[in-house]
Amino acid sequence: MKEFQLQGLYAITDSTLMPDTETMLYQVENALRGGASIIQYRDKSDNYPQRLAQAKALADLCHQFQRPLLINDDIELAKASNADGVHLGQSDGNIRQARDYLGSAAIIGNTCHSSLTLAVKACQQSADYVAFGAFFRSSTKPDATPAPIHLLSEARSTLPVPVVAIGGINMDNAGQVISAGADMIAVIHSLFASDDICAQAGQFDSLFD
Numbered sequence: 001m002k003e004f005q006l007q008g009l010y011a012i013t014d015s016t017l018m019p020d021t022e023t024m025l026y027q028v029e030n031a032l033r034g035g036a037s038i039i040q041y042r043d044k045s046d047n048y049p050q051r052l053a054q055a056k057a058l059a060d061l062c063h064q065f066q067r068p069l070l071i072n073d074d075i076e077l078a079k080a081s082n083a084d085g086v087h088l089g090q091s092d093g094n095i096r097q098a099r100d101y102l103g104s105a106a107i108i109g110n111t112c113h114s115s116l117t118l119a120v121k122a123c124q125q126s127a128d129y130v131a132f133g134a135f136f137r138s139s140t141k142p143d144a145t146p147a148p149i150h151l152l153s154e155a156r157s158t159l160p161v162p163v164v165a166i167g168g169i170n171m172d173n174a175g176q177v178i179s180a181g182a183d184m185i186a187v188i189h190s191l192f193a194s195d196d197i198c199a200q201a202g203q204f205d206s207l208f209d
């Protein structure tokens, strides 16, 4: 039995919007106060000491709110920082190896772009959720593979795990992906570039009531 519920607002950190550790922790705390269900630490730098320190600090913060921290791309960092799991893209490593390394309680997510075939494979390999997108134009990742919204209803009705929608999600379009079947909405820019991150997280969270 997994410890955390995989539903609601999935907030992902951004090293441009959060240029230092203090800012990152302040912004993530506001997202958690507003109701974010899951946090992902996404940092593409090669500064391992900083990545480890930030991931550990985020894990402590998330656990104060009884929320899980997932690490993007990096299973070793997930284990070293006491995070609750990892998010792997198609080129970020093998799901079964991640499961062996992190254990049965870990949350493992997988990017499936716009492919149900990849999602079925991810489930067979023990993924706890699958992510599709980008559903809308993303300023954070402009080159992300586009995905059609109808994919979400097919995914929801055929897959045994929760479904995440990502890519350019904001308050004007979040309702569309949730109505179509998304169990979680993964958001960077429209959450963390907001003037009031706590209130913005609360608005996203209220869509799941």
Ligand SMILES: Cc1ncc(COP(=O)(O)OP(=O)(O)O)c(N)n1
Pocket (backbone or CB within 6 Å): 010, 012, 040, 042, 072, 073, 087, 088, 089, 090, 091, 092, 109, 111, 131, 132, 164, 166, 186
């Ligand atoms: C929840 C969630 N969904 C998708 C992604 C994208 O993962 P990936 O394709 O590996 O791309 P990067 O984020 O590593 O650039 C994600 N991180 N989180």
Ligand SMILES: Cc1ncsc1CCOP(=O)(O)O
Pocket (backbone or CB within 6 Å): 133, 134, 137, 138, 139, 140, 141, 144, 166, 167, 168, 169, 186, 187, 188, 189, 190
């Ligand atoms: C990591 C990622 N993968 C597909 S789109 C995306 C970025 C999502 O960020 P935003 O919510 O700012 O579009």
Ligand SMILES: [Mg+2]
Pocket (backbone or CB within 6 Å): 072, 073, 087, 088, 089, 092
């Ligand atoms: Mg990745």
